[in-house]
Amino acid sequence: xxxxxxxxxxxxxxxxxxxxxxxxxxxxxxxxxxxxxxxxxxxxxxxxxxxxxxxxxxxxxxxxxxxxxxxxxxxxxxxxxxxxxxxxxxxxxxxxxxxxxxxxxxxxxxxxxxxxxxxxxxxxxxxxxxxxxxxxxxxxxxxxxxxxxxxxxxxxxxxxxxxxxxxxxxxxxxxxxxxxxxxxxxxxxxxxxxxxxxxxxxxxxxxxxxxxxxxxxxxxxxxxxxxxxxxxxxxxxxxxxxxxxxxxxxxxxxxxxxxxxxxxxxxxxxxxxxxxxxxxxxxxxxxxxxxxxxxxxxxxxxxxxxxxxxxxxxxxxxxxxxxxxxxxxxxxxxxxxxxxxxxxxxxxxxxxxxxxxxxxxxxxxxxxxxxxxxxxxxxxxxxxxxxxxxxxxxxxxxxxxxxxxxxxxxxxxxxxxxxxxxxxxxxxxxxxxxxxxxxxxxxxxxxxxxxxxxxxxxxxxxxxx
Numbered sequence: 001x002x003x004x005x006x007x008x009x010x011x012x013x014x015x016x017x018x019x020x021x022x023x024x025x026x027x028x029x030x031x032x033x034x035x036x037x038x039x040x041x042x043x044x045x046x047x048x049x050x051x052x053x054x055x056x057x058x059x060x061x062x063x064x065x066x067x068x069x070x071x072x073x074x075x076x077x078x079x080x081x082x083x084x085x086x087x088x089x090x091x092x093x094x095x096x097x098x099x100x101x102x103x104x105x106x107x108x109x110x111x112x113x114x115x116x117x118x119x120x121x122x123x124x125x126x127x128x129x130x131x132x133x134x135x136x137x138x139x140x141x142x143x144x145x146x147x148x149x150x151x152x153x154x155x156x157x158x159x160x161x162x163x164x165x166x167x168x169x170x171x172x173x174x175x176x177x178x179x180x181x182x183x184x185x186x187x188x189x190x191x192x193x194x195x196x197x198x199x200x201x202x203x204x205x206x207x208x209x210x211x212x213x214x215x216x217x218x219x220x221x222x223x224x225x226x227x228x229x230x231x232x233x234x235x236x237x238x239x240x241x242x243x244x245x246x247x248x249x250x251x252x253x254x255x256x257x258x259x260x261x262x263x264x265x266x267x268x269x270x271x272x273x274x275x276x277x278x279x280x281x282x283x284x285x286x287x288x289x290x291x292x293x294x295x296x297x298x299x300x301x302x303x304x305x306x307x308x309x310x311x312x313x314x315x316x317x318x319x320x321x322x323x324x325x326x327x328x329x330x331x332x333x334x335x336x337x338x339x340x341x342x343x344x345x346x347x348x349x350x351x352x353x354x355x356x357x358x359x360x361x362x363x364x365x366x367x368x369x370x371x372x373x374x375x376x377x378x379x380x381x382x383x384x385x386x387x388x389x390x391x392x393x394x395x396x397x398x399x400x401x402x403x404x405x406x407x408x409x410x411x412x413x414x415x416x417x418x419x420x421x422x423x424x425x426x427x428x429x430x431x432x433x434x435x436x437x438x439x440x441x442x443x444x445x446x447x448x449x450x451x452x453x454x455x456x457x458x459x460x461x462x463x464x465x
Contacts, residue, residue, distance in 0.1 A: 005044035013043060014195060024444050025193075026335050030365040030409065038349040039371065045195045048338070048358040052366045055348040058397040060339060060359060061405035068359060071340025076197070080218055081188045084257055085264030098410065100248060105410050108114055108426035111417075112311075117158045119308045122425050125168040126151055130460045132170070142433055143455035144281055146172075149274040149421075153178060155418065156269025161262065163226050164329065166288040180220035181266065186447045187214040192338075193249060225259040271449040272333040273415050277422055278456050279331025280324060282442060283380045284427070285434040285458075289428060290382060294320050298428045303342050310422040314417065317424070322385035324419050325399075329373070330380060331442075332401045333449050335364035363400050364450075372398055375444075 009032065012018045018028040019361050029050060032041045039053035051057065060068045069090040082088035086097040105111075129147065150167035153175075157163050167175050191200045203211040211264050225403055243256070244265060252258055297319045302309055309317070338360040345353045353359055370377050373384070385391055396404035402412045409415070426432060435457040443453040 007044060009041065009043060010045045014045060023441050025446075026362070026364045026444065027441070029336075029362055030368050033362065033365045033462065034369065038351060039369070040347065040349055040351045045365065046193075046231065046354075046358065048360055049347075049351060049353055050336075050360045050362055050365075051347070051349075051351070052362050052369050052372065053347075053349050054366070054372060054395065054398045056351070057366075057400055057404070059348050059359045060465060061397065061400070061403065061407065065406050067342045067345055068339035069342065071342075071358075073197070073340050073356070073358065077191045078188050079429055080214065081184050081221070082264055082267070083260030085260040085267075087264050087267065088260075097264075101244065101265075101410050102253065105244075105245075105414060111414065112330070114155075114159050115311055115415050115417060115421070117155055118421050121151060121154055121158075122308050122421060125154070125170075126422070127429065129168065129170060129172075130426065131462065140459050141457050142460060144432070145278045145452055145456040146457045148277045149178070149270060150175075151422070152274040152277075152418075153266075153270045155273075157228075157267060158243075160244040160265045160269060161232065162246060163228055163231065176220060177224045179215040181270075182213060182440060182447070182451070184217040184221055185267070185271070185449070186445060186451075187211075187217065189447050221263060222259060225262040226263055228257070229255055229258050267448065268409075268411060271447075271451075273418050274323075275333035275450040276328050276331075276415070276419055278452060279333075279450065280323055280327040280419070280423065281426075281455055282434055282452075282460070283327050283330065284323075285432065287380050290323055290380065293382075294323055294427055298424055302424070302428070307425055307429075308421055311417065314420050314424070314442060317420065318389065318391040319382060319387060319389045320420055320423060321416075322382035324416065324423065325391075325394075325401075326380060326382045328401045329367040329399060330378075331450060332363040332367065334401075335444075335450055336360050336362045337400075337403065361400060366398070366400070429463060431463055433459050433461075435459055 012028075018025070021030065022028040029041075030052075033039055033050065034051045038462075040049065040051040040056065042049055044066075070088060071090070075088050078088050084093055086094060086101065088098075126147070130142070147168070150172070153167050154165060157165050165175065167173065167178065190210065191197070194200055200211060203209050204215075207215065227247075228245065230247060245262065248258060248261055252261075297317055298309075301313050301316050313319075338358050341353045341355055341357045341359055344355050347353060366372055368377055376384075385394070394401070396408065402409035402415075442456075445451045445453045
């Protein structure tokens with residue numbers, strides 16, 4: 001590992017020459033990983049070892065979990081935004097937050113409560129908004145990514161904090177918080193792309209450029225998080241409420257710690273679900289056969305005129321489940337995840353990892369590897385998840401979209417239920433088509449989750465049934 005390197009990969013990274021051939025950094029990494037015999041590469045100037053090898057992923061997330069924590073380096077990158085939240089800590093703090101969240105999220109009562117919120121948001125806001133899009137002075141074109149982010153934000157705020165921000169109201173109100181959160185996410189992620197952490201640390205010390213903008217954005221995020229906590233404390237009987245914040249407040253008196261928990265759950269519940277659904281609808285627009293098979297299944301399982309699927313019905317929607325998983329194979333909401341090696345180590349493919357090295361498994365690239373998914377890896381093919389008509393899970397280390405091992409995503413089932421609820425409601429009632437450049441690869445904005453640059457413009461038409 002070298003702080004200064006003149007190899008072809010580092011030259012291309014520093015000069016941005018990769019951008020002449022690839023629309024996104026993740027596509028360039030995919031190209032490099034595909035060409036690597038081991039499925040692992042080094043970007044020396046970043047001191048980053050990147051892999052798409054499932055054996056390495058299992059080793060990092062399970063076998064040697066103790067040697068690959070988030071690490072102090074990662075915590076520093078995202079510390080200003082996420083603080084001591086669950087996605088940015090290790091050890092006892094991580095265990096405490098995970099245990100608390102697990103107890104609430106895994107309970108049948110809270111899962112039912114979450115589905116009630118999602119159902120209400122779909123029926124009273126999402127569907128009416130799309131149904132009115134043709135005659136509402138919008139020219140029939142909507143930014144589906146923006147709508148889905150508003151939808152997800154409303155849901156996570158209601159479920160996690162007991163507050164309704166109303167972002168999906170008919171007039172699509174401007175959210176200063178959402179804008180600030182997006183900026184903070186983007187600028188925090190850009191820190192990791194710099195050749196040296198000294199660069200952003202100096203800019204932060206001098207309060208200039210991107211670091212000044214990041215500080216201003218985080219101030220807006222902090223103000224809203226503090227307001228959520230204040231309102232929760234003033235609400236009578238918060239200990240009896242169902243939302244996650246109220247449960248944490250029973251055990252935590254530190255408002256700064258609560259703020260970090262709030263921001264982490266906002267990031268998880270808003271951005272990932274919206275990113276997953278955006279990828280799904282961008283793929284479905286180009287695959288009418290898949291859309292037709294989903295509709296056949298929905299009509300077979302759901303009652304005539306039923307708007308939102310029940311939980312027991314979703315368990316019988318094997319093809320829909322397969323299509324949602326397949327879309328995230330190609331467009332994972334979190335494209336990569338990094339850990340930092342505590343001690344020197346050797347990965348299963350023979351790659352040496354030095355102490356303090358950043359080690360990244362690249363979920364986006366893994367979904368595009370012939371050695372992992374076969375010669376049809378670039379095809380949107382839900383059938384690869386079906387066996388004898390039944391949905392079958394793939395190995396989580398081959399499909400680390402929800403991480404795996406001890407850090408596997410606690411909200412996985414809630415996220416899948418939310419996504420499938422939206423897909424079932426919209427696909428059954430509307431024809432949704434991407435406007436212009438439907439066959440082009442999306443360009444992503446740098447960020448902690450996959451966000452399409454310029455949004456996802458769509459045309460919506462009511463189906464004739």
